[in-house]
Amino acid sequence: xxxxxxxxxxxxxxxxxxxxxxxxxxxxxxxxxxxxxxxxxxxxxxxxxxxxxxxxxxxxxxxxxxxxxxxxxxxxxxxxxxxxxx
Amino acid sequence: xxxxxxxxxxxxxxxxxxxxxxxxxxxxxxxxxxxxxxxxxxxxxxxxxxxxxxxxxxxxxxxxxxxxxxxxxxxxxxxxxxxxxxxxxxxxxxxxxxxxxxxxxxxxxxxxxxxxxxxxxxxxxxxxxxxxxxxxxxxxxxxxxxxxxxxxxxxxxxxxxxxxxxxxxxxxxxxxxxxxxxxxxxxxxxxxxxxxxxxxxxxxxxxxxxxxxxxxxxxxxxxxxxxxxxxxxxxxxxxxxxxxxxxxxxxxxxxxxxxxxxxxxxxxxxxxxxxxxxxxxxxxxxxxxxxxxxxxxxxxxxxxxxxxxxxxxxxxxxxxxxxxxxxxxxxxxxxxxxxxxxxxxxxxxxxxxxxxxxxxxxxxxxxxxxxxxxxxxxxxxxxxxxxxxxxxxxxxxxxxxxxxxxxxxxxxxxx
Numbered sequence: 001x002x003x004x005x006x007x008x009x010x011x012x013x014x015x016x017x018x019x020x021x022x023x024x025x026x027x028x029x030x031x032x033x034x035x036x037x038x039x040x041x042x043x044x045x046x047x048x049x050x051x052x053x054x055x056x057x058x059x060x061x062x063x064x065x066x067x068x069x070x071x072x073x074x075x076x077x078x079x080x081x082x083x084x085x086x
Numbered sequence: 087x088x089x090x091x092x093x094x095x096x097x098x099x100x101x102x103x104x105x106x107x108x109x110x111x112x113x114x115x116x117x118x119x120x121x122x123x124x125x126x127x128x129x130x131x132x133x134x135x136x137x138x139x140x141x142x143x144x145x146x147x148x149x150x151x152x153x154x155x156x157x158x159x160x161x162x163x164x165x166x167x168x169x170x171x172x173x174x175x176x177x178x179x180x181x182x183x184x185x186x187x188x189x190x191x192x193x194x195x196x197x198x199x200x201x202x203x204x205x206x207x208x209x210x211x212x213x214x215x216x217x218x219x220x221x222x223x224x225x226x227x228x229x230x231x232x233x234x235x236x237x238x239x240x241x242x243x244x245x246x247x248x249x250x251x252x253x254x255x256x257x258x259x260x261x262x263x264x265x266x267x268x269x270x271x272x273x274x275x276x277x278x279x280x281x282x283x284x285x286x287x288x289x290x291x292x293x294x295x296x297x298x299x300x301x302x303x304x305x306x307x308x309x310x311x312x313x314x315x316x317x318x319x320x321x322x323x324x325x326x327x328x329x330x331x332x333x334x335x336x337x338x339x340x341x342x343x344x345x346x347x348x349x350x351x352x353x354x355x356x357x358x359x360x361x362x363x364x365x366x367x368x369x370x371x372x373x374x375x376x377x378x379x380x381x382x383x384x385x386x387x388x389x390x391x392x393x394x395x396x397x398x399x400x401x402x403x404x405x406x407x408x409x410x411x412x413x414x415x416x417x418x419x420x421x422x423x424x425x426x427x428x429x430x431x432x433x434x435x436x437x438x439x440x441x442x443x444x445x446x447x448x449x450x451x452x453x454x455x456x457x458x459x460x461x462x463x464x465x466x467x468x469x470x471x472x473x474x475x476x477x478x479x480x481x482x483x484x485x486x487x488x489x490x491x492x493x494x495x496x497x498x499x500x501x
Binding site: 016018019020021022040044045047048051054055 | 153
């Protein structure tokens with residue numbers, strides 16, 4: 001399935017793959033404005049997720065993406081970037 | 087320091103992940119029995135190398151012991167260290183949950199080779215797939231300091247932390263560092279070392295050492311102090327100790343297993359084994375001085391046992407130089423001939439063996455070694471019962487560091 005929309009489900013899966021963090025996608029969606037570190041994700045973990053997405057979509061994400069503080073902020077930035085390039 | 091009644095550095099917890107036992111009791115049983123677990127290396131990608139025999143930690147399952155979020159960002163050497171640290175904390179009655187006083191708990195480890203396996207995997211991604219496929223944790227996982235950092239993060243420890251990069255003898259230096267931190271007022275230190283040098287890249291790095299044994303028969307590959315000495319075999323694994331202020335341990339009501347009584351370190355340059363005679367002898371004298379010990383007070387010596395004739399001779403002479411006539415009478419042992427040399431972790435595992443030997447009143451034997459060709463009373467074949475109050479642990483590194491540690495039995499003799 002080709003999609004240009006990264007979902008909370010996918011973000012949860014990436015948090016597991018890249019940073020070893022188990023988080024329920026439902027909970028991630030509900031707490032989308034909570035800071036990443038409240039889920040246990042540190043800056044290197046987010047950098048790893050950015051790298052995974054860049055490789056998956058074959059394009060660069062803006063430098064600000066690895067500085068996002070919350071899941072909502074991150075998905076908004078990533079998805080607007082992917083849409084703009086689609 | 088010896089006359090100082092307060093602030094002595096006590097060992098109250100021991101955690102071991104070794105080729106011959108992945109818990110302290112299993113390790114001691116193997117050491118006491120003189121079991122040799124040296125064998126052909128089975129790790130993937132290592133089969134074609136001239137280094138064929140080592141001490142592997144087989145069946146170690148880090149995912150059963152360590153959370154995924156730590157596993158993804160750490161190498162096997164840190165897995166050993168984190169596992170050993172947790173075991174040591176449990177043993178000291180400090181396991182489980184956040185520390186009551188996080189700023190009074192620190193960590194110091196030594197490392198000789200860092201996270202070579204993790205680094206190799208990421209470098210293979212770099213050259214196989216491209217720079218964008220290198221994970222960000224490459225920046226920290228290979229690093230010598232990784233184990234100290236991860237243990238402190240995982241445990242929530244905020245006291246003074248450190249990393250000793252001083253060659254294999256750094257394992258003893260890490261314990262001395264912890265003892266100093268305790269004397270300066272830090273309540274509790276986790277100290278020791280763990281290594282994972284058995285992976286393709288890490289093994290290639292070792293192939294240039296002339297001291298490395300390339301003998302293919304496991305029972306003949308590492309036989310120090312004999313005329314058939316042909317170098318050493320490497321090992322993986324390690325040990326962490328909980329070192330705390332003796333008064334605090336007494337207040338908490340936990341047994342003082344031993345005290346770190348004296349330590350000294352010297353340096354005599356790489357591969358100059360004859361020079362290590364003086365370096366090691368001076369380290370022994372320095373450790374005895376700090377402990378306030380006479381040579382006759384030493385009840386057992388845990389030898390470095392490099393397995394290189396010139397180095398073995400230098401060590402035997404150093405023991406004689408520093409201990410005089412007592413050096414020919416005191417029981418000497420090298421349990422590491424049954425598991426190999428785990429670089430910085432080797433002298434920490436020996437320190438653990440020394441503590442257990444004192445607790446059990448038995449000098450463990452030196453596996454695979456017979457026909458000693460030096461003027462030493464090397465204990466071979468089976469454990470020797472003995473009243474042991476004070477042990478001397480020796481260590482040398484391939485790059486020229488030498489260290490000696492005096493450990494005293496805990497319990498009544500510690501007071």
